Amino acid sequence: MTGEHKILLSERELPTAWYNIIPDLDRPPAPPRHPATGKPLSPEDLAVLFPMALIQQEASPERFIPIPEPVLDVYRIWRPTPLVRAYRLEQALGTPAHIYYKNESVSPAGSHKPNTAVPQAYYNKIEGTKRLVTETGAGQWGSALSMACNFFGLECKVFMVKVSYQQKPYRRSLMQTWGATVVPSPSPETAAGRAILEKDPNSPGSLGIAISEAVEVAASDPATHYSLGSVLNHVLLHQTIIGEEALKQFALVGEYPDVVIGCVGGGSNFAGLAFPFMRGRLQEGRPTRFIAVEPKACPSLTRGIYAYDFGDTVGLTPLVKMHTLGHNFVPSGIHAGGLRYHGMAPLVSQLVVSGHIEPVAYGQVEVFEAAVLFARTEGIIPAPETAHAVRAAVDEALRAKEEGKPRVIVFNFSGHGHFDMAAYDSYFSGTLVNHEHPQEDIMRALEDLPKVPAEA
Amino acid sequence: MTGEHKILLSERELPTAWYNIIPDLDRPPAPPRHPATGKPLSPEDLAVLFPMALIQQEASPERFIPIPEPVLDVYRIWRPTPLVRAYRLEQALGTPAHIYYKNESVSPAGSHKPNTAVPQAYYNKIEGTKRLVTETGAGQWGSALSMACNFFGLECKVFMVKVSYQQKPYRRSLMQTWGATVVPSPSPETAAGRAILEKDPNSPGSLGIAISEAVEVAASDPATHYSLGSVLNHVLLHQTIIGEEALKQFALVGEYPDVVIGCVGGGSNFAGLAFPFMRGRLQEGRPTRFIAVEPKACPSLTRGIYAYDFGDTVGLTPLVKMHTLGHNFVPSGIHAGGLRYHGMAPLVSQLVVSGHIEPVAYGQVEVFEAAVLFARTEGIIPAPETAHAVRAAVDEALRAKEEGKPRVIVFNFSGHGHFDMAAYDSYFSGTLVNHEHPQEDIMRALEDLPKVPAEA
Numbered sequence: 001m002t003g004e005h006k007i008l009l010s011e012r013e014l015p016t017a018w019y020n021i022i023p024d025l026d027r028p029p030a031p032p033r034h035p036a037t038g039k040p041l042s043p044e045d046l047a048v049l050f051p052m053a054l055i056q057q058e059a060s061p062e063r064f065i066p067i068p069e070p071v072l073d074v075y076r077i078w079r080p081t082p083l084v085r086a087y088r089l090e091q092a093l094g095t096p097a098h099i100y101y102k103n104e105s106v107s108p109a110g111s112h113k114p115n116t117a118v119p120q121a122y123y124n125k126i127e128g129t130k131r132l133v134t135e136t137g138a139g140q141w142g143s144a145l146s147m148a149c150n151f152f153g154l155e156c157k158v159f160m161v162k163v164s165y166q167q168k169p170y171r172r173s174l175m176q177t178w179g180a181t182v183v184p185s186p187s188p189e190t191a192a193g194r195a196i197l198e199k200d201p202n203s204p205g206s207l208g209i210a211i212s213e214a215v216e217v218a219a220s221d222p223a224t225h226y227s228l229g230s231v232l233n234h235v236l237l238h239q240t241i242i243g244e245e246a247l248k249q250f251a252l253v254g255e256y257p258d259v260v261i262g263c264v265g266g267g268s269n270f271a272g273l274a275f276p277f278m279r280g281r282l283q284e285g286r287p288t289r290f291i292a293v294e295p296k297a298c299p300s301l302t303r304g305i306y307a308y309d310f311g312d313t314v315g316l317t318p319l320v321k322m323h324t325l326g327h328n329f330v331p332s333g334i335h336a337g338g339l340r341y342h343g344m345a346p347l348v349s350q351l352v353v354s355g356h357i358e359p360v361a362y363g364q365v366e367v368f369e370a371a372v373l374f375a376r377t378e379g380i381i382p383a384p385e386t387a388h389a390v391r392a393a394v395d396e397a398l399r400a401k402e403e404g405k406p407r408v409i410v411f412n413f414s415g416h417g418h419f420d421m422a423a424y425d426s427y428f429s430g431t432l433v434n435h436e437h438p439q440e441d442i443m444r445a446l447e448d449l450p451k452v453p454a455e456a
Numbered sequence: 457m458t459g460e461h462k463i464l465l466s467e468r469e470l471p472t473a474w475y476n477i478i479p480d481l482d483r484p485p486a487p488p489r490h491p492a493t494g495k496p497l498s499p500e501d502l503a504v505l506f507p508m509a510l511i512q513q514e515a516s517p518e519r520f521i522p523i524p525e526p527v528l529d530v531y532r533i534w535r536p537t538p539l540v541r542a543y544r545l546e547q548a549l550g551t552p553a554h555i556y557y558k559n560e561s562v563s564p565a566g567s568h569k570p571n572t573a574v575p576q577a578y579y580n581k582i583e584g585t586k587r588l589v590t591e592t593g594a595g596q597w598g599s600a601l602s603m604a605c606n607f608f609g610l611e612c613k614v615f616m617v618k619v620s621y622q623q624k625p626y627r628r629s630l631m632q633t634w635g636a637t638v639v640p641s642p643s644p645e646t647a648a649g650r651a652i653l654e655k656d657p658n659s660p661g662s663l664g665i666a667i668s669e670a671v672e673v674a675a676s677d678p679a680t681h682y683s684l685g686s687v688l689n690h691v692l693l694h695q696t697i698i699g700e701e702a703l704k705q706f707a708l709v710g711e712y713p714d715v716v717i718g719c720v721g722g723g724s725n726f727a728g729l730a731f732p733f734m735r736g737r738l739q740e741g742r743p744t745r746f747i748a749v750e751p752k753a754c755p756s757l758t759r760g761i762y763a764y765d766f767g768d769t770v771g772l773t774p775l776v777k778m779h780t781l782g783h784n785f786v787p788s789g790i791h792a793g794g795l796r797y798h799g800m801a802p803l804v805s806q807l808v809v810s811g812h813i814e815p816v817a818y819g820q821v822e823v824f825e826a827a828v829l830f831a832r833t834e835g836i837i838p839a840p841e842t843a844h845a846v847r848a849a850v851d852e853a854l855r856a857k858e859e860g861k862p863r864v865i866v867f868n869f870s871g872h873g874h875f876d877m878a879a880y881d882s883y884f885s886g887t888l889v890n891h892e893h894p895q896e897d898i899m900r901a902l903e904d905l906p907k908v909p910a911e912a
Contacts, residue, residue, distance in 0.1 A: 005532045011460045077462045077835050106562065106833035110874070141832050165475050172875035177831050179878050325879045375633050376606050379564035418566070418874040421626035424633050 005087065009080035009247040014072060014323065015244035017064040021275045021347060024063070024282040026354050029233070029346055030321035031310060038452040041318055046291050049226040051127040051305040054120065057234040065237065067119070074151050077109045079241065080262075083249035083410075088377040090397065097400035098255065099393055101413040102246050102273055109174075111415030112269045113144030113229055116238035120227050121148035130223040131155035135185065135210030137164055138337035139171030139227035140383075140415060146180035157224075159185040159213045162205035164337070171419050181438060187211040190215050192314070207340070208313025208327075214314055230266025231311060231320075231345045231417045239272025240411065247276050248299045250410075257288060259396050261411035263388035264301065264359075265291045265338045267345030269414040274357070281356060290357045291396070292348065293388040295367070297435035298331035300324060300344045301352055301359035303442055308452045309343060332435030334364050335423035336384040342445075360392060363434030368393045368427040371417070383415035386425050390409030461543065462706040463532050470528060471700035471824035473694045475805060477731045480519070480738040482810050483804055485689070486777035489764060494908040497774055502844035505682040506677050509579040513690040523575070530574045530607050534563045535625065535697065539705035539866075544833035546724035547854065553618045553848055553856035554711065557869040557884045558729055561836065565630075567871030568725045569600030569685055572694035576683050576815050577604035586679040587611035591641065591666030593620055594793030595685045596839075596871060598684035601634035608780040613680075615669045620793070627875050641666040648672050648770070649881065661754025663796070664769025664783075673771050673816030686722025687767060687776075695728025698868065699776040703732050706866075713744060715716065717867035720815075721750045721794045723801030725870040730813070731803075737812060746813045747852070749844040751823075753891035754787035756780060756800045757808055757815035759898055765799060775908060778805040787867035787893030790820050792840035798901075815850060819890030824883040827873070840879050885888035 022029060027082045031040040042424035043055045049060075057065060067075075068102040086099040090167040104112035124132060125243040132149055135158070136142025158180050165172055172182050185205045186193035192212040196203050203209075218226035228235060250256055260277050262270030268294050280286035294301055301321045309324040311317035325331075333339040344352075351357045364384070371387035373394065374380070382390055389411040400407050415426065478485060487496040499511045513521060523531075537683025544553040580588055584680050598614040614636050617894050621628055621640040634866070642649040648668040652659050659665075674682035675813035684691060693856035706712055711850055716725030717903050736742035750757055756772045756779045765780040767773035779800040781787075787796040800808075809815045812821050821841070829841035830836070831848065838846055845867040873880065882888045 006467065008464055008466065010464065011462065107829075108837070133468060148837060151835075170874075173877035173880045173884070174837065176884055177877075179832060179838060191703060337514065375564075376635060379603060379607075381564070381630065381633060418626075421629035421633075424629045425625065426631055428629070 002226070003085065003098045003253040006084050007252055008080040009245060009248055010080055011076045011080070013248060014075060014080050015241060016072065017238040017242060018063055019276050019279065019280060020060055020063055020237055023061055024279055025350065029350060033319040033452055035208040035310060035315060035317060037317055038319065044113050049121045049215065050226060051129060053123040054234045057237055058232060062181055067241070068122060070240055071119045071122050075241065080245045081106050083246055089374060091375050092377045093204050093394065093397050093401065095397040096404070096406040097397040098406070098408045099397055099409070100257070100410040102410065103413045104242060104269065105413055105416035109140070109144040109147050111140045111144065111383065112239060112242060112272060112412070113141050115241055115272065116229065116235045116268065117144040117148035118151070121152045121310040123146070123155055124225050125152040125154055129154065129225045131364065132227045133157045133214045133217045133224055134227045134229070135159045135207060135214045137161050137207045137340070138261030139164060139175070140338055140418065141182070142182070143171060143174045143178070144229070145227055147178065150178045156180040157217065158182045159187065159210040160211050161185055161207060162203065171338070183406065185213050186400070187213060187369055189213070190216045203272045206313065209247065210313045211312040212316055214407050228266040231343065233347060235268050235269040236275065236345055236347055239268045240275050241371060242272040243274060244366050246410065248271060255408050257410040258407040259291060259409045261291045261293065261389050261392045261396070261409065263339060263342065263385050264294050264348065265341050265385065265413065267348035269412050270344060271348055273410070273412040278356060279353070284445065290295060291392050292352070292357050292359045293392040294359060294361050295336055295388060296333045296361045296363045298325070299361045300342065302361045306349055306353055307449055309449055311343060319450060322451070323352065325442055326448050328448045329442070329445035332437070333428060335420065335426070336388065336433055338385040339388065342384060362388055362391050363436065365432055365434050368424070368432060370394045372427070380413070381417040382413065383417045384407050384420050386414045389414070457504050457613065459541065462538040463708055464538055465701060465704055467532045467758070468703060469535070470531060470536050470695060471704070472528065472873065475696040475700060475732050476516055476519055476521055476693055477734060478689070479517055485806060489775040489908055491667045491766060491771060491773060491775055491830045494775065498666065502846065505671065507579045507583040507585060507681060509583065510576065510690045513689045513693055514688060523697070527578050531697065536701045537562050539702055542834050545830060547827065548833045549667045549850065549853050549857065551853040551857040552862040553853040554759060554862070554865040555853055555862045556864070558698055558866065559869045560698060560725070561872035564602040564733060565596070565603050567596045567600065567839065568698060568868070569597050570604060570696055572685065572691045572724065573600040573604035574607070575694050575781060577601070577608045577610055577686070580714055581608040583612055584647065585610065585681045587613060588683045589613045589670045589673045589680055590685070591663060591670045593617050593796070595620060595624055595631070595875065596794055598636070598671065598764065599627060599630045599634070599685055600685070602631040602634040605636065606634045612636040613673065614638045615643065615666040617641055617663060617666050618659065623901065626694050632704055641669050641801045643669060643754070644668070646672045652828050662769065667768040668770045668772055670759065674742060676736055686724040687799065689803060691724050692727040692731065692801055694805055695724045696731050698728040698800050698844060699732030701815045704728060711864050713770060713866040714863040715745045715747060717747045717845050717848045717852070718751060718843050718867065719795060719843060719870065720750050721797050723804035725868050727801060727804055729866070733805070734812060736792050746776070747848050748808070749814045750815060750816045750817050751790055751792055751795050751844060752819045753790045753893070754781070754796050755817045756798060756834040759816045762805055762809055764907055765905055767799060768807040775796050775906060776802050778802045779808065781898055785901035788893070791876065791882070792820065792844065792889055794841040795844065818844055818847050821890050824880070824888060825851045828883070836869070837873040841872045842870045
């Protein structure tokens with residue numbers, strides 16, 4: 001191999017500000033609206049759930065927001081993360097492309113999620129919150145928040161979708177090791193949970209139900225706040241530490257990406273890597289391409305519509321303008337649980353509408369094929385979500401080979417698959433299948449979109 | 457926190473030679489002996505199992521052995537590994553000690569094991585071996601060798617103890633993802649396996665049986681060699697990359713350890729960190745202390761005797777002089793499966809006899825208590841084996857506090873616990889218990905020690 005595999009930054013080179021893309025957008029984001037009245041939200045409407053610092057970040061006009069020192073200090077446990085040149089993957093593909101990946105799997109929780117869990121815990125702590133409550137499906141977000149709360153001495157309560165609680169006991173153990181309380185949802189602890197259990201005592205739960213339980217607990221106790229792991233502007237903001245580091249790392253090797261790739265569920269890991277490079281496109285017209293990769297089983301960007309919708313299934317959250325499949329859409333049970341969300345971050349959605357981001361969708365069989373190729377060339381086992389980004393990077397590199405044109409590709413290696421090996425088992429045993437929803441399914445779910453007053 | 461958490465080396469600073477401690481020992485190691493005749497072994501006796509390069513390394517008189525470039529190139533996927541200052545752990549303990557850990561869990565296989573799996577695969581490849589066969593218990597070694605064989609285009613067959621094969625399906629999936637064939641042992645594929653299955657079709661298997669199956673397969677096919685993950689001199693040699701890096705990293709921060717700590721099963725991760733620092737003690741009389749930490753459930757150093765014994769249960773391997781509990785000793789079923797070995801590396805044993813290494817033993821309850829403290833302060837989840845080293849480091853730091861005397865402590869963070877969360881579950885549920893063998897058990901197993909001719 002010719003150069004260094006890993007492009008490292010020292011802790012002294014850790015970026016000290018997050019990048020807020022809002023001031024660089026073609027037009028201001030559509031405001032979030034009240035779920036009952038449909039009117040634009042005031043900061044006070046959100047204060048029952050979030051600390052004021054995060055509410056302000058949600059709509060900040062500042063381009064750069066300083067990262068508080070106590071947050072940097074926790075980041076330094078695993079950050080800066082390596083930018084890695086995938087020489088062995090390039091060689092296996094015989095491509096003239098240079099493939100890089102930003103390895104976010106090196107955090108103790110195994111993914112990019114702690115990048116926002118840590119500041120969310122910090123801002124809550126300094127505003128006097130005693131406890132954070134959240135929901136988790138596959139468990140990546142729940143474990144990140146458990147770890148973050150542990151570092152700042154906050155209690156943490158996680159409503160974990162019951163079927164995952166039973167099927168993924170090791171993610172639950174991870175959260176408990178970091179001191180969190182994990183409750184299978186639906187639970188008898190909330191009115192929302194009790195209502196579901198009355199109808200069906202054996203309900204396997206869903207992310208929508210778990211969100212309702214978490215929001216109910218947060219809203220009913222002034223010392224408790226709610227925490228969300230994706231979608232919202234402040235979450236995407238915190239993730240930009242990924243791309244800010246990558247900018248410095250590319251400068252060290254004298255390259256700049258032609259193509260930036262990430263998988264999208266709620267949109268935060270993609271935005272975290274992409275937005276700092278998007279700045280060059282928005283401010284200076286750099287021709288960098290941005291590819292957001294979603295599963296065919298939950299195709300909000302490629303088959304959904306751009307409209308106001310609820311963030312949750314029950315309809316308790318604010319209305320946000322985003323690509324959505326409808327809040328009642330139930331995606332097929334694919335292994336990439338972190339990508340099974342009916343909506344998409346409003347900032348990512350707006351950049352798709354304005355043509356700055358290209359969405360693509362893949363079936364999970366071709367995605368696992370790429371994951372295994374990656375594991376056998378680069379060594380590391382990708383999470384099923386991350387494997388979507390790997391697939392798109394491989395295809396882009398193969399296109400470079402066909403066209404005989406080199407290019408620099410970077411993708412976000414958002415997490416490892418150590419807690420997802422059952423998915424690999426199912427791939428190797430040949431039982432893995434692709435899921436694609438018939439058009440009727442999607443049209444039916446879209447009928448439930450809420451009505452909102454015409455925009456000003 | 458005051459300084460940098462992670463002391464990093466660039467890939468250019470990766471050491472290019474392993475350290476062979478043999479020339480620096482007080483006296484030459486006792487020679488391995490033939491299992492049937494008891495006479496010292498010739499290199500040819502081993503050639504059916506190992507490539508000549510490894511047989512030569514086993515008894516090399518050279519102090520430094522250059523690392524081949526193709527091995528360095530694979531090492532660079534994850535090496536140099538970080539040396540980390542455990543500021544948060546120090547703070548939680550209120551100790552004046554500086555605690556460092558060498559983080560070997562960052563390899564794709566999650567432990568230090570690839571440090572020797574990679575050169576073993578390489579030397580076999582260049583000498584024409586087509587396939588490597590080995591045994592694995594908990595799965596750390598099997599996954600490391602699977603990954604290494606994959607990189608050098610060798611086939612890999614792993615006999616996995618049947619009870620682990622069934623209880624740890626995810627370790628098995630990991631090996632399959634890297635392309636290995638995994639067979640539950642005892643299997644009908646070997647005479648040894650068939651003999652066991654005839655007596656007991658439901659045998660859960662054991663490491664001793666799996667070794668016998670692997671050795672049988674290797675001995676019966678000229679294109680197949682056998683590979684061992686600990687105990688032997690060449691395995692310890694390859695692991696010294698850990699300590700050689702750590703020496704450079706301590707030089708960068710201007711400190712030098714007073715105490716070096718590692719857990720011991722076969723002894724390789726301990727030796728890998730310790731031997732390069734032991735050089736300063738042997739050559740210049742530096743007063744560094746070395747602590748080898750074993751489980752009370754398998755106390756070969758603290759309760760075994762120093763004598764010739766077989767490396768396996770069945771009695772097929774050469775006789776080596778080491779601390780042993782007897783090859784028929786069956787350690788209790790603790791979670792640290794990697795430490796359940798009746799013997800100990802001959803080089804580690806000899807250094808214990810000559811007073812250069814202090815052995816200590818812990819019960820698993822106090823070990824998991826330290827593991828959880830570590831996870832809650834430093835973030836990372838230790839493997840149950842690694843947790844033994846954490847416990848000893850914590851106790852050493854508390855001793856520094858009691859005595860009011862600062863000291864520099866370093867321990868080997870040999871692996872993460874992502875595939876061992878069931879052990880944490882059992883700790884949190886209160887079902888974890890300590891195991892300590894009554895003296896009769898140990899005396900009975902020691903009665904089976906083989907007779908060897910008096911030493912020359």
